[in-house]
Amino acid sequence: MAKQIEVAGLDAYYGAHKAIEDITMTIEPRTVTAFIGPSGCGKSTFLRTLNRMHEVVPGARVEGKVRLEDQDLYGPDVDPVSVRRTIGMVFQRPNPFPTMSIYDNVAAGLRLNGRFSRSELDGIVESSLKGANLWNEVKDRLNKPGSGLSGGQQQRLCIARAIAVRPQVLLMDEPCSALDPISTLAIEDLISSLKQDYTIVIVTHNMQQAARVSDKTAFFNLAGQGQPGKLIEMDDTSRIFTNPGQKATEDYITGRFG
Ligand SMILES: Nc1ncnc2c1ncn2[C@@H]1O[C@H](COP(=O)(O)OP(=O)(O)OP(=O)(O)O)[C@@H](O)[C@H]1O
Ligand SMILES: [Mg+2]
Numbered sequence: 001m002a003k004q005i006e007v008a009g010l011d012a013y014y015g016a017h018k019a020i021e022d023i024t025m026t027i028e029p030r031t032v033t034a035f036i037g038p039s040g041c042g043k044s045t046f047l048r049t050l051n052r053m054h055e056v057v058p059g060a061r062v063e064g065k066v067r068l069e070d071q072d073l074y075g076p077d078v079d080p081v082s083v084r085r086t087i088g089m090v091f092q093r094p095n096p097f098p099t100m101s102i103y104d105n106v107a108a109g110l111r112l113n114g115r116f117s118r119s120e121l122d123g124i125v126e127s128s129l130k131g132a133n134l135w136n137e138v139k140d141r142l143n144k145p146g147s148g149l150s151g152g153q154q155q156r157l158c159i160a161r162a163i164a165v166r167p168q169v170l171l172m173d174e175p176c177s178a179l180d181p182i183s184t185l186a187i188e189d190l191i192s193s194l195k196q197d198y199t200i201v202i203v204t205h206n207m208q209q210a211a212r213v214s215d216k217t218a219f220f221n222l223a224g225q226g227q228p229g230k231l232i233e234m235d236d237t238s239r240i241f242t243n244p245g246q247k248a249t250e251d252y253i254t255g256r257f258g
Contacts (some may be wrong), residue, residue, distance in 0.1 A: 003168045003199060004029045005050060005070045010064035011228070012042070012049050014057060019045045020186065021228035031192060032200045034210035034237065037220035037252065043203045046220070047171050050201065051078040068168070080204035083111070088167035092174040094154035096146035096161070098151030100118045101193060102129075103142040105157055109165040124164055132160035133190045152183020163198070170194065173201040176209065188213050207253055211241050212251070 005027040012020045027033050028140070033235035035043045048054040049062050052073060066073045073083050096105045106125045110116050125142070129135040136155040138149070146157050155175060161169060172191075176184040191200060191213050204210050210217055218234040233246050244250050 002060055005169065005199065005201075005209040006065075006067040007050070008065040008067075010046070010049060010062065010066065012046075012054055012062050013060065015059040018228040020220075021173050021229045021230055025231060027199060027201060028216070029199045030195055030197075032202060032213050033217040033218060033234075034194050035201065035203045035215035035218050035220060036205070036207070036210050037229070037232075038222065039205075040229070041220040041222045043220055045174050045229075046205055047173055047201060048089075050081045050169070050171060051089060052227075053089060055080070071256050075173045079115045084124050085165050085166075087166065087169040087171060088162035090155070090162055090170065090172040090175050093178050094151055096143070096149075096154050096157050098147045101143045102146050102149070102157060103185040106164050106251050109161060113165075115139050125160075128164040129157075130193070132156045132165050133186065134160055135191075148182050151185070151187055152179050152230055154189065155179060155183065155187060158192075159187075163194070165197065168199070169199045171201065174205065177205065186211070209236060217241070219244070219246070219252060221248050221252070 007023055007025050010023040011018055025047060036046065037043055045054060050066060052242060054062060056061050062074065097108060100108065103125055104199045106128050107121050110124060126135060134153060137153060146154065149157060149185060176187050179187065188209065191202065194200060202213065214237045216234060217237040217240040219240065220229050220230050221232045232248050233244065240249060241253060
């Protein structure tokens, strides 16, 4: 659980368009890292290169290295499906499987592996829903559809589904942007408790959120229209928000960007 990620000299392309350029960073285990920066600077693209979701887009490719501890994630023998199991993802809009029950939503990834008894599944579903801080709200209606939950509950269901397969890293792309403030705080609390077991990377446009939940913050920026996004700096979150090393970072976090 909770492994370190090391990225070196990473470029990502959509066809001929280079979306991000020469990104090098280390993400420590059991930390929350926030990615911030203006729209289009490549935060989501970079996030998706970390679990090989980027290449799902036709014509998309990556150059450079991503390592999870001692494993080269883009090595020739690596199965991208197993990478996506080890490095799970939670999306902007909660996306529970609409026709499935709450229980089946959480169990879906485990059933793909097909080697769990019913009682083992019961145990993992319960511990995942507890881990996602949703158990008390749904334990009496596990067989009702996941789509019947509130937006914030659906997002916690998606987090339960992601942690059920016991990933080492959780990637979250603006996981609160479709949620009300109370549900947002619930997810932020959850992120803080999950970092005891997982390495978490979260993309957010909400500076307060980055300041509240993350240990490290990475600021990405664009040099201009059509230019690739770059990592400007990464540091302790407290430092990025009080005394960043680069003027572009300061301009962005103080709202003078543009
Ligand atoms: N599926 C795609 N096909 C082609 N180009 C894409 C695709 N997805 C993103 N891009 C391009 O890659 C660049 C980076 O986009 P990306 O979505 O990673 O930015 P972002 O920082 O996540 O932005 P936002 O804050 O708006 O979510 C943009 O120029 C975008 O137009
Ligand atoms: Mg994005």
